[in-house]
Amino acid sequence: MQLRPSFICAIGGIALLSACSSVDNSGTAVPYGGNPFTYGNSVNGAITGTEPSTAFGKALKAEYIAYAQREADEWYDFFDADFFAKKAGKVAENETILPEDPANWRFDAEEIAQKRAVRDELIALLDDGKREAKPDTAAIAQARFDCWIEESEEGWQTDLISQCWKDFEAAMAELRAEEPKEMAPEPVAAAPRLFTIFFDFDSTAITPVSERVLDAAAEQWASSMSNVTVVGHTDASGAASYNQGLSERRASSALSELTKRGVKGDMVDSEAVGESDLLIPTPDGVREPRNRRVTISID
Numbered sequence: 001m002q003l004r005p006s007f008i009c010a011i012g013g014i015a016l017l018s019a020c021s022s023v024d025n026s027g028t029a030v031p032y033g034g035n036p037f038t039y040g041n042s043v044n045g046a047i048t049g050t051e052p053s054t055a056f057g058k059a060l061k062a063e064y065i066a067y068a069q070r071e072a073d074e075w076y077d078f079f080d081a082d083f084f085a086k087k088a089g090k091v092a093e094n095e096t097i098l099p100e101d102p103a104n105w106r107f108d109a110e111e112i113a114q115k116r117a118v119r120d121e122l123i124a125l126l127d128d129g130k131r132e133a134k135p136d137t138a139a140i141a142q143a144r145f146d147c148w149i150e151e152s153e154e155g156w157q158t159d160l161i162s163q164c165w166k167d168f169e170a171a172m173a174e175l176r177a178e179e180p181k182e183m184a185p186e187p188v189a190a191a192p193r194l195f196t197i198f199f200d201f202d203s204t205a206i207t208p209v210s211e212r213v214l215d216a217a218a219e220q221w222a223s224s225m226s227n228v229t230v231v232g233h234t235d236a237s238g239a240a241s242y243n244q245g246l247s248e249r250r251a252s253s254a255l256s257e258l259t260k261r262g263v264k265g266d267m268v269d270s271e272a273v274g275e276s277d278l279l280i281p282t283p284d285g286v287r288e289p290r291n292r293r294v295t296i297s298i299d
Contacts (some may be wrong), residue, residue, distance in 0.1 A: 034082030042085035043068055050092040056131040057091050059139035064088035067143060075157075080150055087146075098123065099145045105153045113289035114198045114209055115149065125175045134175060141171035152209075165212045192229075193220050195296040197254060201237070201287060202246070204253040214254070217296045218261035226299040228263060230255050232272040235291035236284050244274035254294040 034042075046065055052058050065088045071081035091097050099122055102115035122145055130138045147164035151157055173193065195217040197210035206214070221228060232251030234243040251270045259265050278291045 034079040034084075034086070036078030036082060039068075039072055039078045039082040039085060042082050042089065043072075046085050046088035049089055052092045054131070054135070056135035056138055059136045060097070060142060061088045061091040063139050063143035064091065064146075067147060084146070084150075099142045100149045102149060105149055107153065110198075110200055110207075110289060111152075111209070114207070115152075117196070117198065117290050119145065122172065125172070130175045137171050137174045141168055141175055144168035144171060162212060162215070166216065169216050193217075193298045195220075195298070197294050197296070198289060199250055199292040199294075201289075201292065203292075204246070204249045206253060206257055211257075214257050214261060214296075217298065218258060218263055220298050221258075221263050221267075224298065225267075228258070228268040228299075229295075229297040230258070230268055230270045231277075231295045231297075232270075233277060233279070233291060233293045233295070234275050235286065235288045236275045236278065236282050237287045238285075240275060244272060247272035247274045250292075250294050254296065258296070 043065065046061065046068075052061055064084050068081045068083075068085040068088060071077045071084065087097065099119055102112045102119065107115065122141055126138055126142070144164050144167040148161065148168055151161045151164055155161075195213050197206070197213050199205070199210075200207070217228075230251050232247035232249070232254070234247045234250070236243075238246075251272050255265070255268055255270050258268065275291070278288070279293065280288050280290050282288050282291070
């Protein structure tokens with residue numbers, strides 16, 4: 001695991017650890033980072049502490065403890081091990097401990113916007129009753145999201161980053177799935193799977209985050225061999241005619257990446273809508289990262 005700058009301060013004493021952080025910790029359940037010297041106490045306190053009162057809380061606490069122990073035992077990253085051990089301990093005190101906010105980690109503005117869009121969907125599902133309806137799956141989704149955030153910030157364990165994302169997407173697919181209605185006369189057709197990739201301003205380049213989304217989309221297609229719809233979008237910044245062309249190029253870029261991953265081109269419908277279908281409504285001329293996207297729908 002990545003050695004954080006705060007490790008240098010440990011030479012001078014534990015008290016200096018927090019002084020090395022340049023990250024804003026405001027609004028977080030647990031201060032960012034962690035202290036390698038307190039990991040043992042943190043994880044023991046979480047294990048022996050009060051058991052959460054809900055099934056989701058119990059599952060989430062267990063997930064955070066397991067991740068903290070892997071960080072320490074397999075990768076010797078006692079900074080993050082201590083952080084997640086403390087987060088596990090907080091679960092019993094506050095049943096609404098949230099997934100990590102990317103803004104509290106070392107990402108640039110574009111990455112924060114993209115990762116926040118993912119986090120927003122997760123929180124919406126959790127708040128829509130999934131904590132109670134599917135507590136184990138909801139806990140896995142939150143823990144794997146935090147794993148993806150933490151490992152993406154470090155950026156060197158690519159296999160682990162990919163695995164965290166795949167586990168997160170699998171859990172999200174289960175959380176998104178609607179329960180079958182009782183006494184339904186016919187089976188309800190499965191809803192199309194929707195994948196979304198985001199782009200930098202005025203760009204058609206595929207980002208590393210989008211690469212993993214495209215991997216997941218291709219895997220989903222391979223398991224179903226269903227029809228695919230690719231739709232390019234832009235934000236409201238710039239002329240509408242230019243944005244139409246930009247959305248076409250983004251759709252083409254996504255289609256090219258999908259075909260490289262084995263998706264058959266004759267099973268893909270591609271279209272572009274420019275700035276006419278904003279995910280986040282804004283006035284004309286406003287740059288909004290979440291509107292610069294391509295959606296991939298797999299029947």
